[in-house]
Amino acid sequence: xxQQAKLFLLRHGPVLLTIVVFVLVYFVGSQMYPAMQKxxxxxxxxxxxxxxxxxxxxxxMVILSGEGGIDLSVGGVIALVSxxxxxxxxxxxxxxxxxxxxxxxxIAFGAMQGWIIQYLKVQPFIATLMGLYLARGVAYIISLxxxxxxxxxxxxxxxxxxxxxxxxxxxxxxTTLIGPIMLLVTIYLSFFTxxxxxxxxxxxxxxxxxxxxxxxxxxxxxxxxxxxxxxxxGGIVFSxxxxxxxGQFATGMELDSIAAVVIxxxxxxxxxGNVIGTLFGVLIHGTIVSIxxxxxxxxxxxxxxxxxxxxxxxxxIQSIYYIRQKHT
Amino acid sequence: MKETSFLKRIxxxxxxxxxxxxxxxxxxxxxxxxDFFELNILDDPVYGxxxxxxxxxxxxxxxxxxxxxxxxxLVIATGxxxxxxGAVIAISAAMGTVLINPALGNQLIENRILTENTTRTPLPxxxxxxxxxxxxxxxxxxxxxxxxxxxxxVATLILMVAGRxxxxxxxxxxxxxxxxxxxxxxGNGYILYLPVSIFIVAVVFIAAWLLVxxxxxGLFIESVGTNATSTFYSGINEQNVKLLAYTFCGICAAIAGxxxxxxxxxxxxxxxxxxxxLDAILAxxxxxxxxxxxxxxxxxxxxxxxxxxxxxxxxxxLGVPGNALLAAKAVLVxxxxxxxxxxxxxxxxxxxxxxxxxxxxxx
Numbered sequence: 001x002x003q004q005a006k007l008f009l010l011r012h013g014p015v016l017l018t019i020v021v022f023v024l025v026y027f028v029g030s031q032m033y034p035a036m037q038k039x040x041x042x043x044x045x046x047x048x049x050x051x052x053x054x055x056x057x058x059x060x061m062v063i064l065s066g067e068g069g070i071d072l073s074v075g076g077v078i079a080l081v082s083x084x085x086x087x088x089x090x091x092x093x094x095x096x097x098x099x100x101x102x103x104x105x106x107i108a109f110g111a112m113q114g115w116i117i118q119y120l121k122v123q124p125f126i127a128t129l130m131g132l133y134l135a136r137g138v139a140y141i142i143s144l145x146x147x148x149x150x151x152x153x154x155x156x157x158x159x160x161x162x163x164x165x166x167x168x169x170x171x172x173x174x175t176t177l178i179g180p181i182m183l184l185v186t187i188y189l190s191f192f193t194x195x196x197x198x199x200x201x202x203x204x205x206x207x208x209x210x211x212x213x214x215x216x217x218x219x220x221x222x223x224x225x226x227x228x229x230x231x232x233x234g235g236i237v238f239s240x241x242x243x244x245x246x247g248q249f250a251t252g253m254e255l256d257s258i259a260a261v262v263i264x265x266x267x268x269x270x271x272x273g274n275v276i277g278t279l280f281g282v283l284i285h286g287t288i289v290s291i292x293x294x295x296x297x298x299x300x301x302x303x304x305x306x307x308x309x310x311x312x313x314x315x316x317i318q319s320i321y322y323i324r325q326k327h328t
Numbered sequence: 329m330k331e332t333s334f335l336k337r338i339x340x341x342x343x344x345x346x347x348x349x350x351x352x353x354x355x356x357x358x359x360x361x362x363d364f365f366e367l368n369i370l371d372d373p374v375y376g377x378x379x380x381x382x383x384x385x386x387x388x389x390x391x392x393x394x395x396x397x398x399x400x401x402l403v404i405a406t407g408x409x410x411x412x413x414g415a416v417i418a419i420s421a422a423m424g425t426v427l428i429n430p431a432l433g434n435q436l437i438e439n440r441i442l443t444e445n446t447t448r449t450p451l452p453x454x455x456x457x458x459x460x461x462x463x464x465x466x467x468x469x470x471x472x473x474x475x476x477x478x479x480x481x482v483a484t485l486i487l488m489v490a491g492r493x494x495x496x497x498x499x500x501x502x503x504x505x506x507x508x509x510x511x512x513x514x515g516n517g518y519i520l521y522l523p524v525s526i527f528i529v530a531v532v533f534i535a536a537w538l539l540v541x542x543x544x545x546g547l548f549i550e551s552v553g554t555n556a557t558s559t560f561y562s563g564i565n566e567q568n569v570k571l572l573a574y575t576f577c578g579i580c581a582a583i584a585g586x587x588x589x590x591x592x593x594x595x596x597x598x599x600x601x602x603x604x605x606l607d608a609i610l611a612x613x614x615x616x617x618x619x620x621x622x623x624x625x626x627x628x629x630x631x632x633x634x635x636x637x638x639x640x641x642x643x644x645x646l647g648v649p650g651n652a653l654l655a656a657k658a659v660l661v662x663x664x665x666x667x668x669x670x671x672x673x674x675x676x677x678x679x680x681x682x683x684x685x686x687x688x689x690x691x
Contacts, residue, residue, distance in 0.1 A: 068619075070481075072606075122665050123619050125409075129606050130661035137655020144651055247651065255489055268479050301496035301597070308490025315478055315486075 014265025014318050015277040021263075021314070022280045025287050033294040039170045045286035046176050050241065051078060051234035051250070053179035053282045056257040056264075057186050058110075058230030060278045062124075063261055064190075065223045066203035066270020072128040073113065074231045075253035076135030077106055079246065081235025083139040086147035086245025095153040103232050109135065110228020114221035128224075132254070139247035146246040149239060158240040175237045182233065186275045199223060203271030259307050260285050263314040284310060342616040342623070346631040349614065349667065353638050361645060369521065378518035382641050388515075389591075390637030391525035392417065392584035396604055397611040397633040398536050398626055399580030402573040404612050407553040407621025408473055408480030410574060413581040413608055415491025416465045417601030420458045420585025422498040425595040427454045428508045447508045454511070458582050465491070466578020470571035488605065495597035503596040506589070515591025525587050529630075532583060536576070536626055549573060553621025611636055614664055636660070 009016070030036040046053070055074040062071045081102045088098045109131065116127045149155075161171035190196035198219045201209040210216050239245050264281030266273025288306040292299075357364040370380035387394075396413045403410045427449040447454070465487060472483035506512070517524040540546030548569045551559045559566045584604075589595045613619060614635060615628030636657075643656045666672055 116665060120665060120671065123613075125609070125619070126613055126661065126665065129610070130658050130665065132606075133654045133661060134658030137652055137658055140649075140651035141655055144649065255485065258485060259489055262482055262485070268482050299496070299501050301493040301501060304493030305490045305497070308486045308493065311482070311489065312486050315482055316476075319476065319478060 014272075015274065015280075017317050018263060018265050018277045018280045018284070018314065021310075022284050022287065025284055025291075029287060029291040029294070033291070036290065036294060039164075039167050041290060043164065043170055043172050043176075044290065045283050046179065047172055048289065049282050049286040050176050050179050051238040052253065052256060052260065052285065053279065054182055054230050054234035054237060055253060056260045056278045056282050057179075057182055057275055058227030059254075059257045060261050060264070060266055060273065060275045061186065061190070061199060061223050062227045063258075063266055063268060064203045064270055064273060065199050065220060067124070067206050069124050069203075069223070069270060070128060070258070070268075071110075071113070071131075071224065071227045071231075072125065072254045073109070073131030073135055074227065074234070074257060075250040076132040076139070077109055077228060077231035078235040078238050078250040078253060079139040079248065080109075080135040081106060081232050082239035082242075082245035082249050083142045083147060083247055084245070085236065085239055086149050087142050089149055089151045089154070090147060095151050099236060102236055103229060106228040106230075106232020106235070107225050108228070110231070111221055111225040113228070114224030117224065118217050118220045136247055139245075143245070143247070146244050149243045149245065154240055154243060158243055173241075175240045178233055178237055182230065183275060183279055190274060195219065195222065200271055203269075205271075256285060256307065259311045262311055265314070265318060267318070281314075342625045342628050343631070345668065346615050346628050346635060349664070350631055350635045350638065353635065353642060357638075357642055364642070364645060372518075375516060375518050377521060378523070379521045382645060384523060386634065386637045386641050387526050387529075388523040389641070390633055391523070391529050392588045392601070393604065393607055393611065393637060394529050394630050394633040395532055395580045395584040395587070396577075396608040397615075397629045398533060399577030400605075400608040400612050401615070401617055401624050401626055401629040402536070402540070402549055403480075403577045404609070404617055404619055405549045405553045405621055405624035406570050406573045407556065408570065408573070409484065409609065409619065410466075410469060410577045411481065411484040411605045412465065412469060412487035412491055413577065413584075414601040414604040415488050415495065416462055416578055416581035417585035417588055417604055418492055418495035418595075418597050419465065419498065420462055420582040421589035421595040421600045422495040422504075422597055423458050423461050424454055424511070424586055424589050425504040425506055426498050427457055428506055428511060429504070443505075443507045445507050445509055447511070451510055455586065458586050459579055462578040462580075462582020462585070463575055464578070465581070466575035467571070469578065470574030473574060474567040474570040492597055495595075495600070499595055499597055501597070503594060505594045507593075512590055512593060515587050515589075525591075528583065528587065532580060533626065533630065539576075540626065545569070545572065550622055550624065553624075607636055608633070610661060610664075613668075616668075 026036070026042075035041065055078070059071055059074060062069045084105065085098050085102050088101070089095060113127050113131045116122050116130075117124050120127075157174050160174060162174055162177070164170045164172065190199065198209065198214045198216070201212065201214055202216055202219060206216060234250075238249060242249070260281035261273075261278050262268065262281070263284055264273065264275075264277030264279070266277060285307060288310070289303055292302055292306075364382050367379050367381040367383065369377055371377050396417070400410060400413065428447045449457075469484050469487060472478050472486070473480050476483070514524055514528065519527055540549065548559070548564055548566075551562070551564065552566045552569045556566050559569075581601075581604075585601065588600060609619075611632035612629045614632035615625060615630075617624040617629060639657070639660050640653065643653055644650070648656060
């Protein structure tokens with residue numbers, strides 16, 4: 001029993017630590033600002049960071065796949081999807097055509113990057129950097145200014161509150177649900193399917209994964225396509241939340257999401273970590289932002305400093321942890 | 329026979345590909361807009377007589393990127409990467425402006441005092457403070473990478489995220505404008521008809537070149553990048569080599585920030601040096617230095633940075649709107665990817681090789 005507990009701790013240490021850090025940060029915040037104890041504030045974390053959560057889920061899978069895997073294009077895809085959907089809706093297209101189209105766009109975009117990385121042997125950093133430039137550039141070509149969305153379906157999705165059962169007067173929006181649903185899907189994908197286990201095998205050692213006969217090439221393209229899919233969903237959520245599309249949306253979101261993934265206990269060298277940690281990484285990011293908002297006198301740049309410091313702490317804990325693990 | 333080996337040597341040289349890429353852009357310019365190469369002498373009332381033209385613009389506007397690329401080359405050669413250079417540029421720019429005029433936007437100050445042409449700190453101290461800030465940032469990155477053994481990408485990510493916050497903290501979130509004219513000299517002044525920034529770049533480049541080619545440090549950096557463990561067992565302190573590379577990169581970024589803020593007469597914590605880390609990495613990769621570390625060439629990286637700015641100026645003079653530049657840049661990266669991929673390299677060497685054999689049989 002004790003042995004089992006020890007094994008469990010060793011295997012899931014970083015994720016558990018992230019959860020502890022989140023609880024601590026939230027607890028400190030709610031002691032400082034009693035208004036944070038309201039359940040609505042907790043659910044606001046999901047509302048405000050809906051697209052960050054989606055993007056980070058995709059990013060986690062890409063980083064897990066190893067070999068320097070990283071997707072810098074996520075913010076660009078959000079900008080592109082929001083601008084393209086806004087422009088198409090303004091052109092009179094039905095939202096029921098626009099939404100699938102945007103998802104196809106995201107998947108195709110991601111798959112293209114994956115193909116370049118896999119078959120042209122380009123480092124993911126460079127290939128997805130090109131994706132970032134391309135997506136943002138195309139968004140600016142579509143429209144140099146912000147395009148507002150007046151479509152009734154979008155408005156309804158954005159403004160209908162969904163009340164949480166058992167809690168009085170606590171609500172979220174329909175778009176907020178996409179992130180958690182995607183999280184469940186990804187947990188299933190990563191732990192219970194061949195696709196997920198191939199990703200972990202690739203992340204630990206790509207060469208041996210190839211030698212084992214795993215479909216590495218296909219999986220790598222699929223991982224980037226999956227990230228593109230998540231970013232497209234993030235873009236849709238983003239454009240629904242702001243009811244607009246603009247090439248400057250989500251600047252620097254790739255960094256926030258990498259930070260969230262790292263805080264969540266995923267190793268940037270691949271193969272270690274999971275999306276549950278990422279959820280808490282995103283929640284920590286949201287908590288810092290809401291503490292700053294409750295304070296009111298602190299300015300927005302403290303968010304960046306706070307996220308940077310927390311990344312440092314998370315990495316510090318992780319590296320101590322892995323050294324300990326190596327010794328045992 | 330001798331000719332082929334000479335051709336092969338050129339083809340194998342790290343300089344060949346970046347120079348070829350630059351030549352392609354320049355030839356394109358020569359065909360599409362012959363006036364791209366025009367150089368005029370302009371009699372400026374403030375800065376005196378100087379050259380004026382697109383090529384001068386390439387080097388003057390590209391100076392910060394060239395500087396950052398020089399530092400980045402050394403870091404990448406050790407097998408690392410420095411994502412924080414953009415943030416360090418912002419910090420350095422913020423330092424410079426705050427030391428010139430610490431009057432912050434949240435205090436009520438007469439406009440006359442705010443816009444007067446004086447400084448609160450002597451110029452040499454401002455420069456030293458900028459360099460010290462850059463060195464401190466680089467040292468921080470270097471310590472995290474070499475002593476705490478954190479992956480370079482994560483270690484520098486911390487400062488990349490936090491650095492812009494720090495820059496805004498320094499300027500109290502304001503976009504600060506500089507009215508002190510001697511400070512403008514770094515980005516706008518001229519020596520011998522040429523921009524000052526070119527001379528700054530030249531000095532830094534020569535210093536870096538002497539450092540890595542006339543002392544063993546260059547060899548140490550290459551060996552750390554090739555195999556850090558075996559370098560350690562050969563008795564070289566690989567930790568200090570890395571520390572030096574990151575510190576040097578920080579200083580380069582600080583100088584870039586100085587030129588940048590001097591050129592635009594202001595400091596903006598959010599937008600100064602935005603995407604510079606990505607451009608600099610692109611420049612280094614275009615220069616043929618592998619991101620896994622090892623062999624490097626400073627001059628190739630400089631050419632890489634010059635290519636990026638030649639391309640930028642070209643796109644601007646073609647009349648493409650500034651925001652769409654990103655899409656054009658993506659096309660550039662795409663071309664680089666295609667040109668540098670193993671597949672196309674094999675194709676080109678096969679073409680050359682076939683020619684070589686034919687030559688041999690003919691003789």
